[in-house]
Amino acid sequence: MSRLQVVSGKGGTGKTTVAAALALALAKEGRRTLLVEVEGRQGIAQLFETEAFPYEERKIAVAPGGGEVYALAIDAERALLDYLQMFYKLGGAGRALKKLGAIDFATTIAPGVRDVLLTGKACEAVRRKNKQGGYAYDYVVMDAPPTGRITRFLNVNDEVAGLAKIGPIHNQAQAVMRVLKSPETAVHLVTLLEEMPVQETVDGIAELRGAELPTGKVIVNMVRPHVLDEAAVRGVTGDRRKEVAKTLTRAGVTGSAKLVTPLLEQAAEHAERVELEREQRAALGQLGLPTYELPLIGEGMDLAGLYRLATELRKLGVGE
Amino acid sequence: MTLDAAEPLAIDPLLDDPGTRIIVCCGSGGVGKTTTAAALGVRAAERGRKVVVLTIDPARRLAQSMGIDSLDNTPRRVKDVEGDGELHAMMLDMKRTFDEIVEAHADPDRAKAILSNPFYQSLSAGFAGTQEYMAMEKLGQLRARDEWDLIVVDTPPSRSALDFLDAPKRLGSFLDGKFIKLLMAPAKMGGRAGMKFLNVGMSMMTGTLGKLLGGPFLHDVQTFVAAMDTMFGGFRTRADATYRLLQAPGTAFLVVAAPERDALREAAYFVERLAADDMPLAGLVLNRVHGSAASRLSAERALAAAESLEEPPDPADASAENPAENLDDRRIVDQEAGKAGDRGSSDSSPHAVASDAHASNADVSHAHASDADAAGARAGIDPDQVGSDQVGPDREVPDQESVERLTAGLLRLHAERMQVLAREQRTRDRFTALHPEVPVAEVAALPGDVHDLAGLRTIGDRLAAGGPPAGAA
Numbered sequence: 001m002s003r004l005q006v007v008s009g010k011g012g013t014g015k016t017t018v019a020a021a022l023a024l025a026l027a028k029e030g031r032r033t034l035l036v037e038v039e040g041r042q043g044i045a046q047l048f049e050t051e052a053f054p055y056e057e058r059k060i061a062v063a064p065g066g067g068e069v070y071a072l073a074i075d076a077e078r079a080l081l082d083y084l085q086m087f088y089k090l091g092g093a094g095r096a097l098k099k100l101g102a103i104d105f106a107t108t109i110a111p112g113v114r115d116v117l118l119t120g121k122a123c124e125a126v127r128r129k130n131k132q133g134g135y136a137y138d139y140v141v142m143d144a145p146p147t148g149r150i151t152r153f154l155n156v157n158d159e160v161a162g163l164a165k166i167g168p169i170h171n172q173a174q175a176v177m178r179v180l181k182s183p184e185t186a187v188h189l190v191t192l193l194e195e196m197p198v199q200e201t202v203d204g205i206a207e208l209r210g211a212e213l214p215t216g217k218v219i220v221n222m223v224r225p226h227v228l229d230e231a232a233v234r235g236v237t238g239d240r241r242k243e244v245a246k247t248l249t250r251a252g253v254t255g256s257a258k259l260v261t262p263l264l265e266q267a268a269e270h271a272e273r274v275e276l277e278r279e280q281r282a283a284l285g286q287l288g289l290p291t292y293e294l295p296l297i298g299e300g301m302d303l304a305g306l307y308r309l310a311t312e313l314r315k316l317g318v319g320e
Numbered sequence: 321m322t323l324d325a326a327e328p329l330a331i332d333p334l335l336d337d338p339g340t341r342i343i344v345c346c347g348s349g350g351v352g353k354t355t356t357a358a359a360l361g362v363r364a365a366e367r368g369r370k371v372v373v374l375t376i377d378p379a380r381r382l383a384q385s386m387g388i389d390s391l392d393n394t395p396r397r398v399k400d401v402e403g404d405g406e407l408h409a410m411m412l413d414m415k416r417t418f419d420e421i422v423e424a425h426a427d428p429d430r431a432k433a434i435l436s437n438p439f440y441q442s443l444s445a446g447f448a449g450t451q452e453y454m455a456m457e458k459l460g461q462l463r464a465r466d467e468w469d470l471i472v473v474d475t476p477p478s479r480s481a482l483d484f485l486d487a488p489k490r491l492g493s494f495l496d497g498k499f500i501k502l503l504m505a506p507a508k509m510g511g512r513a514g515m516k517f518l519n520v521g522m523s524m525m526t527g528t529l530g531k532l533l534g535g536p537f538l539h540d541v542q543t544f545v546a547a548m549d550t551m552f553g554g555f556r557t558r559a560d561a562t563y564r565l566l567q568a569p570g571t572a573f574l575v576v577a578a579p580e581r582d583a584l585r586e587a588a589y590f591v592e593r594l595a596a597d598d599m600p601l602a603g604l605v606l607n608r609v610h611g612s613a614a615s616r617l618s619a620e621r622a623l624a625a626a627e628s629l630e631e632p633p634d635p636a637d638a639s640a641e642n643p644a645e646n647l648d649d650r651r652i653v654d655q656e657a658g659k660a661g662d663r664g665s666s667d668s669s670p671h672a673v674a675s676d677a678h679a680s681n682a683d684v685s686h687a688h689a690s691d692a693d694a695a696g697a698r699a700g701i702d703p704d705q706v707g708s709d710q711v712g713p714d715r716e717v718p719d720q721e722s723v724e725r726l727t728a729g730l731l732r733l734h735a736e737r738m739q740v741l742a743r744e745q746r747t748r749d750r751f752t753a754l755h756p757e758v759p760v761a762e763v764a765a766l767p768g769d770v771h772d773l774a775g776l777r778t779i780g781d782r783l784a785a786g787g788p789p790a791g792a793a
Binding site: 010011012013016043046146148165166194195196197199200224225227228240243244247248250251252253255259261262263264265266267269270272273276298299300301 | 348349350351377379380381382536578580581582583585612613614616617621622624625626628629723724726727728729730731732733734736737739740743746747767768769771
């Protein structure tokens, strides 16, 4: 598997959760993964039920089987100050720059600089070596911006390279772009089996391909089991409603006569959803990408649910 | 229920009040903000108001449902809206909006110089804050035209819901702030007392930025800044004006969320932020809430009943030879489709066993099943009208066992629904405990997406009904 795993997806599809589960799944047999977030939302800290992270890599979880997951919330401003310090030994001048609004300018407004700093930090972690000469992290998983912005976010280095035509930012952008466009990187899109997220996924994949960024997997999240389908509902003809009511009574359900209609209504809604999901699956199938499906965690997402998703991902072959 | 239900949010009085001039729908991504904005627009128009809906990045089919799939940055009247009111809708083109500001405030030569500047082109094509700024700019323009009694505005899909409040200020203060002025004319600052150290910092900074970004980049910025010079004051002024407009009594914020932990956490955060900024909050719209008309049957009892029905009297009956094979096959196809990625064997649904038994069968039927069955589903199924005519002569009459299996399925489905209800209730209670003062309108979940006016009307009806769907409270 590629060493930089970028996870994007439409809002509400659970991309942060999937990124975290992927980081856990990849930390197999003593491996180390780094989970990075780039949008300053502290979503990872919330997911792991810890305090907000400072700007440093810290261990947040031990994966099933003994691997370790580290996390880092990348902050563009801090990344830029670090960067200036590293290359120019700025020290106090960094603070002066900050006071003037120059750092804000560079990290918020100056086109693409922010994105170069964020992706640059992730790429640095990918390439970092430890004392033994091996990689510091076996995998880096990025909880990336949503599908609608992912191509611009990753490709912005091209844009910066066009704007900042010389200088270290330019060089940095070039170096980052080489990693992002190589097989070292895979961009996964998380979706639900609903029309809007699927449409965004289809559009997002087209954009990634257009920008020659390496597409990874489509990860269908929150898949619900199909308990009943349309045909089964249709099987309940008018006079069989009575039989259903009788069967309910026999199974120990009281007041069953009044329950038949609402239960059948729920079944009809379910059947309709099953059909919609089938259409959406077909649309995803057209993309010609490998697909993972993750089950809906019925009890709501918490740490236990996260580990369950990680286990599901391993069953699907993640980290093999 | 452990807490008193929040006060219901009355949507119709809000829409009907002529004093309501702007409704802002905000919330985290994927909660149905745009759909809510569109549904409010349709409802307000059909209740007699002259409305314009400003959407930022609508899903294609939602845009089509209002006839605004072409992007021209101008409100277009939406056809087929009933009643005396009017509905107009537009999709924001942020680059076009930015260009228009430049064109309106600079002479043609200068405008041309700005529009062709590489720095301007990157800035206007959408960097952190530009979209938010332009959305607010457009809102200000629409309000200034005073052609509509009500503007419903959707907010951009930001990193966080707060960006759209902050970004305009940020962009405004950059474009007309200290830093850019320094970039332009450091000499001007030199004479002032106490500015010496700044000047040192300044030359160091331009030097550093020059090194970092490269000379040509800084040159582009400086040309841009020089060309924009006359417009600078305007940016801050406009940002401030829009900000004040949002605080005005005619504005109502609706925080939109889904009954999920993250979305409601963000909603709570937003409620607090609006209060801190004196922005008038009308209430919370909670989308996609599930209900059940059979809620008196608990998940536990439904599962227990399902299990009692599924205990096979004689294992031999469970073989593939059973007379309900028609039903089975179709069901199995679903199951297989659902398992395309192999969700593993932990599936607790009652058909997991059956589907394994038919695995090879299902692979064959998979390919044609979707077309054949999709048509059936679109026809819609009204359980009260499911008649015997739908069981064709070629379909074998289900026997006692299949009724049991069907009933068990209905019970399991119900149990699943009740678990969803319980989870949604918990997340909602958490929000209500934090913000008991916020009125809430709950919108019952629809099975599919909305892509026509009829669907938007349905959402509008559910919004106005406001209360929890049956069984959800």
